[in-house]
Amino acid sequence: MWTVVYVAQNIEEAKKIEKVLAADGVLVRVRQIGKGKNGQGIFEVLVPKTEVEDAYLILTSITY
Structure with missing residues (x-):
């Protein structure tokens, strides 16, 4: 089962998050x-x- 961890407003932001998690x-x-x-x-x-x-721990450690 896949779960949403982030909603991005554009493809660039989504790909950036994808790259960090991967x-x-x-x-x-x-x-x-x-x-x-x-x-x-x-x-x-x-x-x-x-x-x-x-994923949550990784996302909370990211600073933009």
Whole structure:
């Protein structure tokens, strides 16, 4: 079962999160869920349910 851990406002942000999680060994998927302004879209970043806690710890340590 895949679980959403982040919702990104554009593909660049989603890919950045995906890269960080994957670098730490977390399985990750990105899926478009809606269209935003200028065709950019809204994207979900998903991880397996068993890796949610690890993903959360990684995401909380990221500073933009």
